[in-house]
Amino acid sequence: MVTFTHEFKTDSFQGKTSFPTGLFIDGEWREGGDKTTIDVVNPTTGKVLTSIPEATPKDVDIAVKAAQKAFDTVWGLNASGAQRAELLMKLAQLMEKHADELSAIEAIDNGKTFTWAKNVDIAFSIQTIKYYAGWADKISGQTIETDEKKLIYTRHEPIGVVGQIIPWNFPLLMFSWKIAPALATGNTIVLKHIERVARLVGSRVVRPHMGLPAFVLAPERRRAGSKGLNRWECAVVVRLQYCSFLRECTRCAQWVCASDARMRCCPPNLPPLTALRMTSLIKEAGFPPGVVNVLVGYGPTVGQAISEHMDIQKVAFTGSTLVGRKIMAAAASSNLKNVTLELGGKSPNIIFDDADLEQAVNWAAHGIFWNHGQACCAGSRIFVQEGIYDKFLQMFTERTKNINVGDPFSPGVDQGPQVSQLQYDRIMGYIESGKKDGATVHVGGNRHGTEGYFIEPTIFTNTTPEMKIVKEEIFGPVGVVIKFKDEADVLRQANDTVYGLAAAVFSQNINRALETAHKLQAGTAWVNCVNQLHANVPFGGFKQSGIGRELGEYALHNYTNVKAVHVNLGHRM
Numbered sequence: 001m002v003t004f005t006h007e008f009k010t011d012s013f014q015g016k017t018s019f020p021t022g023l024f025i026d027g028e029w030r031e032g033g034d035k036t037t038i039d040v041v042n043p044t045t046g047k048v049l050t051s052i053p054e055a056t057p058k059d060v061d062i063a064v065k066a067a068q069k070a071f072d073t074v075w076g077l078n079a080s081g082a083q084r085a086e087l088l089m090k091l092a093q094l095m096e097k098h099a100d101e102l103s104a105i106e107a108i109d110n111g112k113t114f115t116w117a118k119n120v121d122i123a124f125s126i127q128t129i130k131y132y133a134g135w136a137d138k139i140s141g142q143t144i145e146t147d148e149k150k151l152i153y154t155r156h157e158p159i160g161v162v163g164q165i166i167p168w169n170f171p172l173l174m175f176s177w178k179i180a181p182a183l184a185t186g187n188t189i190v191l192k193h194i195e196r197v198a199r200l201v202g203s204r205v206v207r208p209h210m211g212l213p214a215f216v217l218a219p220e221r222r223r224a225g226s227k228g229l230n231r232w233e234c235a236v237v238v239r240l241q242y243c244s245f246l247r248e249c250t251r252c253a254q255w256v257c258a259s260d261a262r263m264r265c266c267p268p269n270l271p272p273l274t275a276l277r278m279t280s281l282i283k284e285a286g287f288p289p290g291v292v293n294v295l296v297g298y299g300p301t302v303g304q305a306i307s308e309h310m311d312i313q314k315v316a317f318t319g320s321t322l323v324g325r326k327i328m329a330a331a332a333s334s335n336l337k338n339v340t341l342e343l344g345g346k347s348p349n350i351i352f353d354d355a356d357l358e359q360a361v362n363w364a365a366h367g368i369f370w371n372h373g374q375a376c377c378a379g380s381r382i383f384v385q386e387g388i389y390d391k392f393l394q395m396f397t398e399r400t401k402n403i404n405v406g407d408p409f410s411p412g413v414d415q416g417p418q419v420s421q422l423q424y425d426r427i428m429g430y431i432e433s434g435k436k437d438g439a440t441v442h443v444g445g446n447r448h449g450t451e452g453y454f455i456e457p458t459i460f461t462n463t464t465p466e467m468k469i470v471k472e473e474i475f476g477p478v479g480v481v482i483k484f485k486d487e488a489d490v491l492r493q494a495n496d497t498v499y500g501l502a503a504a505v506f507s508q509n510i511n512r513a514l515e516t517a518h519k520l521q522a523g524t525a526w527v528n529c530v531n532q533l534h535a536n537v538p539f540g541g542f543k544q545s546g547i548g549r550e551l552g553e554y555a556l557h558n559y560t561n562v563k564a565v566h567v568n569l570g571h572r573m
């Protein structure tokens with residue numbers, strides 16, 4: 001059995017962790033079908049932390065069989081709500097017991113600060129598991145009166161084996177958001193952790209024979225030609241189309257330039273360790289084998305296998321809008337499995353001239369820089385009314401310059417590294433595109449330090465609506481500050497996006513604030529705050545930000561089938 005062992009000797013946490021990292025199937029850890037491994041990197045240093053077994057589509061089949069057996073025998077309709085609640089509660093208690101250790105793993109693996117990991121990721125994960133433990137024995141249908149000779153009632157039954165595909169930005173939290181409602185309602189799970197290596201992977205590698213940067217492109221991007229691609233990506237496509245060394249990786253389906261020995265396919269950059277630590281806690285809590293199965297593998301192989309599996313009845317996904325489309329397509333072309341998607345965003349944050357300015361500045365900084373900007377709901381477009389624009393910008397600049405970037409384990413640090421070389425390159429690419437398009441880098445815009453994946457908190461001004469940095473999700477500490485005239489102007493600009501995940505409005509006039517909040521096309525609208533999430537409250541997107549809702553009572557609907565039972569009490573044929 002492969003084990004990850006690490007001794008933490010940091011300012012925030014001293015202690016040892018040691019846990020198995022294999023594929024967790026039917027209550028045991030094992031190697032993947034091809035006996036291959038994936039490297040895991042510490043984003044603070046860029047160095048490999050450990051290697052973990054890689055799952056393959058064959059392992060998905062094995063996991064689905066284990067999950068189906070568990071559903072038919074020990075879970076599903078065979079475990080009472082009270083039993084499910086008790087196990088979820090035990091899991092939450094174990095997480096509380098190991099909260100510091102989980103926070104330290106999250107910090108070393110993902111780069112988020114120990115303090116934020118503990119206060120947000122771990123605390124919110126525990127809150128979520130407890131919240132759904134509370135629901136487990138309260139899930140029931142209705143009786144529906146039609147006539148006196150009939151008894152009609154509904155049952156909310158578990159769906160069966162569900163697939164869950166999660167990303168890397170909130171590893172433990174996304175794990176908890178997914179498993180808790182599914183288990184509370186009696187489903188069994190095959191969960192895939194780890195990001196796909198990405199669409200523009202491979203980072204920037206200078207190919208000596210041409211002196212040009214080589215990138216790795218996913219097939220769909222290559223085939224897409226220039227339509228729908230921005231100029232920068234397009235240029236890359238054109239360069240690589242003529243590269244005779246281009247090869248498709250058989251493991252992750254990426255295109256790699258085989259001429260450069262330094263180019264690694266499947267580059268290491270993934271934070272799956274807290275989810276793997278959780279498999280030990282799930283076992284210790286006493287969940288029967290097969291109820292939760294966790295695989296670490298690539299999106300185009302394992303994620304795709306889950307999305308198109310004929311015996312998986314539902315798939316829940318968090319990640320990019322591009323992959324969300326693929327999952328829906330795979331579900332449609334296989335068994336029409338039920339799909340929920342939590343996708344990207346480009347959330348507006350609106351500051352009216354009657355806002356409490358100091359508060360608005362603090363919240364705006366939290367809105368865009370929280371989790372290093374790696375949040376789907378990040379307030380990345382900051383709209384400021386013209387009368388207070390200059391004052392706001394001055395205060396926001398000061399606030400941004402005071403953000404302490406550094407080692408995630410150092411007390412007082414606000415922002416650690418981006419999660420991976422890949423995301424670092426992607427964000428720096430956006431910063432470059434903003435500069436090239438003529439926007440002003442008001443603050444930041446550079447690498448921070450010399451090792452790891454640190455980026456300075458960055459603010460752009462003087463943007464125009466068609467710029468990539470204004471339209472696309474950057475997923476990094478990069479915000480744009482935009483001036484607006486009045487309500488009509490800001491609503492038009494704020495809603496001018498394909499996304500609709502979240503929005504915020506700052507004003508001390510409650511009528512103005514609520515009227516604006518109601519007109520914003522977003523699944524969540526915050527008034528005088530940003531990035532507020534709670535286990536009891538639904539979260540999800542309008543437009544291309546997603547389908548369905550996670551959290552709250554709403555998420556239970558994702559995991560139950562409604563059955564209507566008609567009982568004849570006297571009608572005769």
Ligand SMILES: NC(=O)C1=CN([C@@H]2O[C@H](COP(=O)(O)OP(=O)(O)OC[C@H]3O[C@@H](n4cnc5c(N)ncnc54)[C@H](O)[C@@H]3O)[C@@H](O)[C@H]2O)C=CC1
Binds near residue numbers: 304426
């Ligand atoms: N809504 C959110 O919370 C998130 C949004 N994103 C957005 O996506 C961008 C790219 O990040 P990525 O990690 O590349 O996102 P992604 O959407 O490629 O990856 C998310 C998950 O989907 C899986 N996946 C990839 N291809 C798949 C396929 N064909 N079938 C099934 N599963 C597949 C990945 O392995 C990973 O587990 C980010 O820069 C950000 O803009 C990324 C992560 C989370």
Ligand code: BAL
Binds near residue numbers: 169
């Ligand atoms: N995807 C869940 C929360 C977030 O990224 O903001």
